[in-house]
Amino acid sequence: MADDTVQQVYVRITQKIQDCQKQLDQIDVQISTNQREGRLAALTKREIEGLDGSVPMYKSMGKMFIQESKDDLLKDINKTTKDGNTLVEALEKKKKFVERDLEEATSNLKDMI
Numbered sequence: 001m002a003d004d005t006v007q008q009v010y011v012r013i014t015q016k017i018q019d020c021q022k023q024l025d026q027i028d029v030q031i032s033t034n035q036r037e038g039r040l041a042a043l044t045k046r047e048i049e050g051l052d053g054s055v056p057m058y059k060s061m062g063k064m065f066i067q068e069s070k071d072d073l074l075k076d077i078n079k080t081t082k083d084g085n086t087l088v089e090a091l092e093k094k095k096k097f098v099e100r101d102l103e104e105a106t107s108n109l110k111d112m113i
Contacts (some may be wrong), residue, residue, distance in 0.1 A: 006112070013109045020102035027095045031088055038084045045077045 048057065048070060057073055058065040068076075 010109075010112060013105055013112065016105045017102060017109065020098050020105060023098045024095065024102065027091050027098065031091050031095070034084045034088050034091070038081055038088075041077050041081045041084070045074065045081075048073055048077070 051057070051070065053070045055070075056067055057070055059068045059073060059076070
């Protein structure tokens with residue numbers, strides 16, 4: 001009876017470790033994607049700021065492009081950058097939480113063995 005209980009606890013702990021590792025991988029992918037989008041937005045902003053306001057500028061909307069003013073494009077880029085930074089901060093907090101869970105599960109497994 002004790003062997004079954006120990007085995008069940010072992011299976012639960014190893015499953016939790018695997019779940020935490022999968023979550024960490026997903027979080028890392030999301031963070032890198034948002035950071036890449038932030039770098040792209042910064043590059044676009046730098047290029048737009050270098051242009052004269054009289055140059056026609058277009059924004060991609062699905063399969064079409066809509067002409068917008070320089071100020072509107074810069075506002076959109078700033079909003080995108082701000083939202084991306086907020087999301088990255090939230091993902092970093094979530095990553096720390098999941099890492100803590102992973103460390104706890106690993107130490108529980110070591111204690112059990």
